[in-house]
Amino acid sequence: MTVDSTKTLCPYCGVGCGLEVSPSAQSGNTVGELGQSAWKVRGDRAHPSSQGMVCVKGATVAEALNRDRLLYPMVRDSLDEEFRRVSWDQALALITSRIQTVRSTHGADGVCMYGSGQLQTEDYYIAQKLLKGCLGTNNFDSNSRLCMSSAVAGYVQSLGSDGPPCCYEDLDLTDCVFLIGANTAECHTIIHNRLQKHHKKNRAVKMVVVDPRRTKTAEDADLHLAIHPGTDIDLLNGIAHLLLRWGCLDTHFVAAHTTGFSEFAEVTQYYSPDVVSERCGISVSDLETAARWWADSNRVLSLWSMGVNQSSEGTAKVRAIINLHLMTGQIGKPGAGPFSLTGQPNAMGGRETGGLCNLLPGYRHVKFPEQR
Template sequence: MTTPIKTLCPYCGVGCGLEVLPDKPCGSTDSAVDLDPIQNPESKSQNWKVRGDRSHPSSKGMVCVKGATVAEPLTADRLLYPMLRESLDQPFQRVSWDQAFDRIVWQIRSAVANQGADAVCLYGSGQFQTEDYYVAQKLMKGGLGTNNFDANSRLCMSSAVAGYVQSLGADGPPCCYDDLEQTDCAFIIGSNTAECHPIAFNRLRKYHKQNSSVKMIVVDPRRTPTAEAADLHLAIKPGTDIDLLNGMAHLLLQWGAIDALFIDECTTGFPGYAEVVRHYPPDVVADRCGISVADLETAARFWQESQRILSLWSMGINQSSEGTAKVRAIINLHLMTGTIGKPGSGPFSLTGQPNAMGGREAGGLAHLLPGYRSVKNPQHRAEVEQAWGLPSGRISPHPGRSAWEMITGVEAGAVEFLWIAATNPMVSMPDLERTRQSLRRSPFTVYQDVYHPTETAAYAHLLLPAAQWSEKTGTMTNSERVITYCPAFRQPPGEAKPDWEIFAEVGRRLGHSDLFHFADVAAVRSEFVQLTQNRPCDQSGITHASLQANGPLQWPCPASETFPTPSTPDTPHPTPHTPHPTPHSKRLYTNHHFPTPDGRARFAAYHSKGLAEPPDPDYPMVLTTGRLYGHWHTQSRTGRIDKIRQMHPNPFIEIHPRDAERLEVQEGDWVEVRSRRGMARFPATITKGIAPGTVFVPMHWGELWASQAEANALTHPIACPDSLQPELKACAVQLTKISPPGQMTQSQAIDRPSLDEQPAMQSVS
């Protein structure tokens, strides 16, 4: 019987284990299939069956529709060869990899000669494997001496990073998925977990159903499938999260429901925090949030009466001009009640992308270095310079450009070379018209991706074909810090290459062969994990070899660790590396010692500021955006899967009946939505599942999949000052009923020709 290939789902941060088995190859009648297509080129046409891996500790055999269908579009609409054009009004022409590499090197050297290394930017992705991340940031920060490497995790998880660092001393969710099945009270805020992290939610929901004493609170302006399962749904007004959290703290303090011993011995800053929450009495908070005093008090009572409280959040918290403050306000509640470092308890950020965690560990943001180090810290820079064999001072002490600052840098003429890889900013960035105008001005843009066409490819000068899931080997870290080995089991089509190999070759051709002498991808990981040794995210014991021998492993995991063999879902993970080793826990901070200078966690005192762009008479409603269960980000992959297209065929706008009546809009009527930046058009879905004054639009549709249905044509780039994460979750809009437009149908959108049929892709003027 064929042995299945164990790997990881490449979609969300739940990090579900998959098993992949060969189906019959195209045209084959033989059921015996060679499982090594890397050595068997004829198996490029192989079909694959995907199922959940029951031995994976995070997902335990469960899989959602995205994971179940992930193998279907492996060969659809692939970018097969490097393609070059001199200007955006010319067609692409196929070139060799040598020509592509030579052009990249020439353009980088030209930009550096003209304006210095900071004129070069690389924008990566949470869909990179950790090895891709590591080599990319090493190229920029070590090879070129600029920190201008950022990733779309900036739009996703950077507020959680900043909140964890400022409150607890280091990044990294302190909880694990087992807590979903050990908590007394799950407090879900800013997360439609049922649709966005479905397998994690399935574990929680099953446990919740089986235990009537377990409470679930969901905070969301929409009555999502997550909220439908809750004991208490708080449909707060957008932008009032801190009001709610401070209001709950006010009541807990008033009731004496605090852990005074933990506060005294393990934290700092509580008096200042207590003074702030004093200004959030129930009547004031209920009015600001648009909820009842009774519901506010019920939420606080649930928290008070629970010994094990688990908070869960995602983009609804992070994508905010107050993102870091919101994260810290959640952590404050755990610190004041001592509910951290215990089973079923703690502040748990649900990572949006499959390897955003791995990117954070590898230094994959413009202010980070590998091993949870900061570019601002002289000792951290010196440690990395020494490890890489660089002269002192080579790594810049200044954070590089964030994702949005790259766009404004191109706009201002300060960025001459922009390299975009594994992400689609012409759908995912805020203020798309400004983004579009900026990319039109770019002197030279490289776009490295898997599928073609995408919306961003229209603004590139050079296209590079990348290998994707199943075609390259590497590792990914999920939301509970579990690292999974993802082997290649099929050949990349055409001339596609793994991302890390592309970055390494450019580094060598720029004259940095000493930095990029990796024999293979395992050597990349081996070098990276040495930089995590004795750091909070120590994974020096997690190499490709140890993962192949033991299965998925969770950090902290120092090289001295002894691994259990074989691993099972119930096998304990390695002991955390601490000065005084304690019995192992899957959780961080079980000894209530935090990686801060004094070993104490920090309270943060924040007043609520509200939305960066509140509604006004001209733009009287608030638009919020989000994912749908079946689709993933900008549809580059899921838009090419029939089952998912049928599940979610068209974009739409959700409107409360009260607002629909005022606008004289009925179900299915077309509505034009305008903000101060742009316009979009959608058919209306009338529902009581959204709060009055608020409308919802899914964020998946770019111009390739529907006409004038881009959510981010409306959003603004105002960002959290600490995390630099834009407030993609809320902006002020006006709605007008319109006649049905002559919109491109879904079938017309998806039938656009592939690259082989369309070598001269439509250009932009």
């Protein structure tokens, strides 16, 4: 059988790069049993986020997933037995029977499902319909509960919704990149490549990296703030302190679209440059440079990942990042905004379709009767 290339997605990091997979020329484009032919992987140039680029993980995805791949349903009656092959009809009948048994003996909440950010958005939506609509239980959760919970809570508390107000096109439009708790060069390689490409084409663009370690990402930055671990909030509020001192605010945006600014401004008074410098272990000069670049840029894009989300006070750190955007109006326009980088390619799609026990599709919440 001769096959053409097939478009698919890389299942690894949060970028979700587009891939084209095809048999290699050496195999003569002939495919028999899986594993007999060598598969060739290349980037999909038509894909909007990766634009044909692919890192080593994506380029070798076929080598990893082609080994011991499950080709058909397998079942065993006890853990002591070997798996045996069954038909799809047999497998589905067994699953249905066991779900019905659990429901009849333990009720609907005796059933649960756990998903991941590697599911397609449509798959996530159907899973919600099955659990919450058909079976009558909210017991569906996913990796977002652990991976992105700080970002979720921070977005909801600050903006009212867990929908990042950014997109991949912003990577090519920003004037200032502020990376904190994210080693994009090694963990989100294609995002880093796009940022580097934009940076090299536009030398006026500034890149600030906040990381206690001297990572590959930090080596590519214009300014590396190697703060002490756990002092992220001190740094962020210290930048806010300077922006307030210099009068670098979008007063119209603050008045029209925010609440609680006076209370926030009062808190920042305790984060003077000298205090922040001592706590964070950075120079006052570097702190002022970061704040000045934020103030002078027309479009500031902040990006963060697990270094913020999976840390103590992660939600507070996310809110501190968003506060900088709100006070300067750096949100809701091309090239600017607070951009959380997920750990898996469709963690956001899962939450959009209600992929947590407390959510419903469309950013609605189970706890509100009017949204159910």
